[in-house]
Amino acid sequence: MKIALVADSLACLPNEIVEKYGIKVVPANLLFEGKIYKDGINLTANQAYSFIEKNPETFSTSAPSPGDFLVAYRGLIDNDAKEILYIGLTSKLSATWNSARMAKEQIKSESPEVKIEVIDSTFAGPGEAILIST
Numbered sequence: 001m002k003i004a005l006v007a008d009s010l011a012c013l014p015n016e017i018v019e020k021y022g023i024k025v026v027p028a029n030l031l032f033e034g035k036i037y038k039d040g041i042n043l044t045a046n047q048a049y050s051f052i053e054k055n056p057e058t059f060s061t062s063a064p065s066p067g068d069f070l071v072a073y074r075g076l077i078d079n080d081a082k083e084i085l086y087i088g089l090t091s092k093l094s095a096t097w098n099s100a101r102m103a104k105e106q107i108k109s110e111s112p113e114v115k116i117e118v119i120d121s122t123f124a125g126p127g128e129a130i131l132i133s134t
Contacts (some may be wrong), residue, residue, distance in 0.1 A: 002082055003081070003083040003085060004024060004076040004081035004083070004085070005021055005087070005132065006024045006026060006069075006072055006076070006084060007023050007025050007088065008025070008027075008028060008088050008096050009026065009027045009040050010028050010039070010061075010094070010125065011128040011129045011132055012126065012129055013133065014129075017132075017133045024076055026064045027040050027064060027068070028061050028062070029064065030043055030048055030059070030060075030061055031060045031061065031062060032051045032055075032058055033051075033058045034058075039061075062095075066099045066103045069100045069103030069104075070103045072103075073103055077107070077111055083114070083115045084116045085116075086100045086116070087121050087131055088121060089121065090122045090123055090124055090128075097120050100118045101118045104118050
């Protein structure tokens with residue numbers, strides 16, 4: 001049985017870990033001067049740091065939407081995942097965990113044979129990354 005791992009980009013997982021374990025990373029939204037970027041997709045970490053240095057007042061983040069998680073889950077299911085495990089950013093700091101949970105509920109009605117677990121890591125950044133990669 002194929003089990004797929006999912007994380008959010010705020011875990012800051014090294015590419016080597018993502019590739020080694022085939023982790024699907026759902027990007028957070030990074031907002032700068034009114035424009036929305038997808039973390040690691042159309043904005044690199046170095047670009048984000050540059051934006052923050054230039055004008056920190058106009059930089060913020062927002063959680064991936066339930067739709068972002070639906071796309072990730074459906075893609076994994078299309079690649080024969082029968083179980084999906086998402087370990088995410090602490091729910092005390094972000095709505096990311098709730099977005100993942102809402103997408104899980106949608107998938108349950110679409111594909112009841114697929115088991116999805118949504119875990120609140122209770123960590124952020126490096127703590128979340130260590131939990132995911134062990």
